[in-house]
Amino acid sequence: MYVTISAENTKAALTAPLGTTATPCSETRLKAQSYLYLEGDDVDWVYQVISGVVRLTRLLADGRRQVIAFGYPGDIVGFPVDGVHHTDCEALTETRLQPYRRLCLENGECSPSLHRALLQAALREIGAMQDHFMMLGRKSAVEKVASFLSVLAERVGEDVGDYKQFTLPMCRSDIADFLGLTMETVSRTFTKLRKNNIIAIDNIHTIIVLRPTELQALTLGERD
Amino acid sequence: MYVTISAENTKAALTAPLGTTATPCSETRLKAQSYLYLEGDDVDWVYQVISGVVRLTRLLADGRRQVIAFGYPGDIVGFPVDGVHHTDCEALTETRLQPYRRLCLENGECSPSLHRALLQAALREIGAMQDHFMMLGRKSAVEKVASFLSVLAERVGEDVGDYKQFTLPMCRSDIADFLGLTMETVSRTFTKLRKNNIIAIDNIHTIIVLRPTELQALTLGERD
DNA sequence: CGGGTTCTTGACTATCTTCAACGAAAGTGG
DNA sequence: CCACTTTCGTTGAAGATAGTCAAGAACCCG
Numbered sequence: 001m002y003v004t005i006s007a008e009n010t011k012a013a014l015t016a017p018l019g020t021t022a023t024p025c026s027e028t029r030l031k032a033q034s035y036l037y038l039e040g041d042d043v044d045w046v047y048q049v050i051s052g053v054v055r056l057t058r059l060l061a062d063g064r065r066q067v068i069a070f071g072y073p074g075d076i077v078g079f080p081v082d083g084v085h086h087t088d089c090e091a092l093t094e095t096r097l098q099p100y101r102r103l104c105l106e107n108g109e110c111s112p113s114l115h116r117a118l119l120q121a122a123l124r125e126i127g128a129m130q131d132h133f134m135m136l137g138r139k140s141a142v143e144k145v146a147s148f149l150s151v152l153a154e155r156v157g158e159d160v161g162d163y164k165q166f167t168l169p170m171c172r173s174d175i176a177d178f179l180g181l182t183m184e185t186v187s188r189t190f191t192k193l194r195k196n197n198i199i200a201i202d203n204i205h206t207i208i209v210l211r212p213t214e215l216q217a218l219t220l221g222e223r224d
Numbered sequence: 225m226y227v228t229i230s231a232e233n234t235k236a237a238l239t240a241p242l243g244t245t246a247t248p249c250s251e252t253r254l255k256a257q258s259y260l261y262l263e264g265d266d267v268d269w270v271y272q273v274i275s276g277v278v279r280l281t282r283l284l285a286d287g288r289r290q291v292i293a294f295g296y297p298g299d300i301v302g303f304p305v306d307g308v309h310h311t312d313c314e315a316l317t318e319t320r321l322q323p324y325r326r327l328c329l330e331n332g333e334c335s336p337s338l339h340r341a342l343l344q345a346a347l348r349e350i351g352a353m354q355d356h357f358m359m360l361g362r363k364s365a366v367e368k369v370a371s372f373l374s375v376l377a378e379r380v381g382e383d384v385g386d387y388k389q390f391t392l393p394m395c396r397s398d399i400a401d402f403l404g405l406t407m408e409t410v411s412r413t414f415t416k417l418r419k420n421n422i423i424a425i426d427n428i429h430t431i432i433v434l435r436p437t438e439l440q441a442l443t444l445g446e447r448d
Numbered sequence: 449c450g451g452g453t454t455c456t457t458g459a460c461t462a463t464c465t466t467c468a469a470c471g472a473a474a475g476t477g478g
Numbered sequence: 479c480c481a482c483t484t485t486c487g488t489t490g491a492a493g494a495t496a497g498t499c500a501a502g503a504a505c506c507c508g
Contacts, residue, residue: 081351137404180361
C-alpha cells in the first residue's frame, strides 16, 4: 500500500483475488514479527496478501531505514529485481498470503489470465510508487500524516456511526520511516490532529476519523 | 533514470536495445521542449530512449511538482497504469525513441523475447524506484545532490584526464523537483561542492567531477 | 547590445530534527 | 496477580537544515 494522492481505488478492485482458475499452490501463513524474505534472497514466489499486513523495508549501512510500502489484503509483494528480492518483508500481524510462481509473472508459465493479472499488478505498483514520490518529495508533515490516515480510513476503515475507525498494525517509527519523518514528528502531528478534533485516538493503535472531509483537505495543504 | 543507492548498473546493460529481432516500428523523434505524452493520455506505446533525455513529471493542483525520473538512453518510459499515462513526459533535448506497442508488454502480442525484455524493464523500474524512496525520504541535501551527480558521472560521464565530465540537460529547478529540494538549495549545494573542489562547474550545464571518490562518499553521508 | 530567463547569493524564517525526560503500555518471572 | 523491566509513545526545549523572499549576476538569444 502506498499513500496515493487521490484514494480513488475502490476496495473491491484492490482486494479481488488474481486468479479465477484453481490456484496451484496453497496459502502461506506467517506469524507476526516473522520475515517472509530478506533483501538479496532469490525470488521464487511473489505473494498476494490475503489477510493481515506486511511491511517492506530497505536499510542503509548507517541504519537509516525507509519503509517502502505496507502490504494490505489485495496487494502483491515480492516483485523480483533481476531475480532477487530488493527489500525485507516482515509480517506486522499474523498474515495469510497466496504465493504465485515467479516464473508465472516473468515467463508466463501459468494461465495467461494469471500472467496478465500479475503484470497489471506490477504496472499499478509503478503508478502507485510515482504518487508516493510526490508525497515524500513535496508534502509537509501534516499533509503526509493526513494522507496516510485518509488512505487507510478509505481502504480499511470501518463505519462507526458517522466516523471511520481502523487499527494501525505498525508502530509510530514504521509510519515515520514510511513518510520520511521522525517518530516524534509523527507523534506530534497525531496530537495536533487530535486536538483539532479531526481524529480521535482510542487505543494507541486505534484511530477514529471524526472529520474525514477536513482530513482529506489537509492532505493537499489546506490550513490546519 | 533514478538516483540509485549504488550505481552498480553498467552502461552496457542499460543502453542495450531490447529487441534483437527486427523492430516493427521506426523510431520517434522529438524536438527539445516538446511533449511525448501527458498525464491521462491513453497509452498505445511504451518507448525506449535511444538518444537524448526526457523528463517525467507529476503535478499537484497547487503547482507543486515532482520530477519522477529522467529518461536517459536505454531507459523505458511510458509504462501504462490502467491503460493511461500517469506522468507528463517532455523532451529536454532533441530525442530519438524506439516505440513498442503497449500490447506487446501487456498481452505479449509480439516476440516472446521482446515481451520478456519489457517486463524485465518494468520490474527493474520498480527496484530503481524503491531505491529512490530512500533518497527522497532519508537523505540530506548534500547526499541527494552528490548521489545525483555521482550516478550521472557514472552513467553518462566522459573521461577527461582523471576527471569525469558531463552536461546537465535539465535546469536547476528540474533537479530540485527530482530530489525534493528547492532550486536555491540545489544551487547552494553545487556551490559548496565546487568550493570544496569536489566538482567544477564549467558552463552552468557542464559538470566536471574532480574527485569521484569523495563525491561518492558524500552520497552516504561522510562529512563535507 | 539589450531584454528575458536562469542561476547564485544573502538574510531571515519555518519546519522538522535532535536530545532528553517522562509516562503509558506490554512483556516477564516470581 | 503483582512487581519489575523494557519497549514504545508523548512532550518540551534547543538547534539545524532547508525554505522563502529578494536582489543581483550570469547566461542566452535574437
